[in-house]
Amino acid sequence: MISEAEIISGCVKGDKRAQKALYDKYSAKMFGVCIRYFRSRDEAEDALQEGFIKIFNSIDKFRNEGSFDGWIRRIIVNTALNYYKSNLKHYYSVDYQEIEENVEDTKLNFDNFSVEFLLSIIQSLPEGYRLIFNLYEIEGYNHKEIGEMLGISINTSKSQLMKSKIQLQKKLNKKNI
Helix, strand or coil, X not given: CCCHHXXXXXXXXXXXXXXXXXXXXXXXXXXXXXHCCCCCHHHHHHHHHHHHHHHHHHHHHCCCCCCHHHHHHHHHHHHHHHHHHXXXXXXXXXXHHHCCCCCCCCCCCCCCCCHHHHHHHHHCCCHHHHHHHHHHHHCCCCHHHHHHHHCXXXXXXHHHHXXXXXXXXXHHHHCCX
16 A cells, blocks of 8 residues: 555656555545535536646645645635636625524534435535535635635625525424424
């Protein structure tokens, strides 16, 4: 088994076996990241491929400051966002103060559900809601970072997150949960 350091070193040198080893090691996990941002498996696969091209082209910039996994994840998330924005047909922009509904419990409990079920519920959200939900709740970005990434206001990010939680709560309630 080839070590992570050997994979990185080989990829920097353009070694195809090291590139394959890197792809084999991380592609499934990073596909899991991509699929959360798209309804279509094809779009997620396209974003994944674009992400790995960026990884291979910039691997010489990895400086062992932080985890390699985290470095790869950041590239994949940014690539998914760029792919999403380049294919955006409808832009969701709502001011935070326009929300009239309240979420009874903004801490949703997902412990009793399978990953597949949760993924299907998240993927059923409207695109703008799904994007913000993934970035905030799963990737851990704050509203300021999300606003900068997507070119939206902090309030719009907050609004989209709140509305995504409302919709998720309604969908879970329909399942008699």
